Amino acid sequence: MQREPDRDVVTAEPQLGDVLEDSERWEVRPSRRGRRVFVVYLPGLEPIFWALFSAGGFVAAILIPVHVAILGIAFGAGWLPGDALSYGRILHLVHNPLTKLYLWGLISLPIYHWAHRFRFAIHHQFGIHGFKRLVAVATYGTAVTGTVLAAWVLLRL
């Protein structure tokens, strides 16, 4: 299939190993004609996901522990006052738009953190160098799905 050269296609001399090392490149596809290598590259997405990974790292470090301690452990252990998690009180709290915005970030950002980290783990720790696009779509797709689900649930509340 002939393709017009455009911004998404970078042609280079065959340096397949170099390109595979470069985690910003999503997929390496040998050309059918000659010795040129086509790199399908989505410019601009990697920094966005990196920023979301970083934000998710801070949310996971600073905010998640106290939430797990309260919801996961203190409630089950009976350390909370009786009405702390009562339906009416929590519903009232969650109806506040600021709480919704907070919960949206609290839920979605750690999933981006997982997605970015797990994608790197697959390629660089498990040593699987193929399926770059599939892995990216599966991991970031999960994160985007989580973001949309969280927004949907919060907007319906």
Next chain:
Amino acid sequence: MFAAAFSVIMLLFLVALSRGPGAYRSFLRWLDTPWSIALSAIILGAVLYHTGTWFRLTTRILSIRLGHRTVSRAAIASGLVLVWIVASAVVAYFHIWF
């Protein structure tokens, strides 16, 4: 990975909340089971480990200059721990008493 597992729990909590008092009560009953508490204990351990490694990482990456002096890594680490304590206190206040 463990923080994302908590994201799923939090999402299910909100789904239960949106489906009314009955669904919400069932979810709270699940939170009360030993399995749920054990799962949360594992997540809490992993997330606290992440807090430690993430803060240490930040002190290596972040370089703050005040005039001609660079803020020391120990000061950045103390600042992060302070932010962590204050944020946890604020979340606990709204979550439990507000």
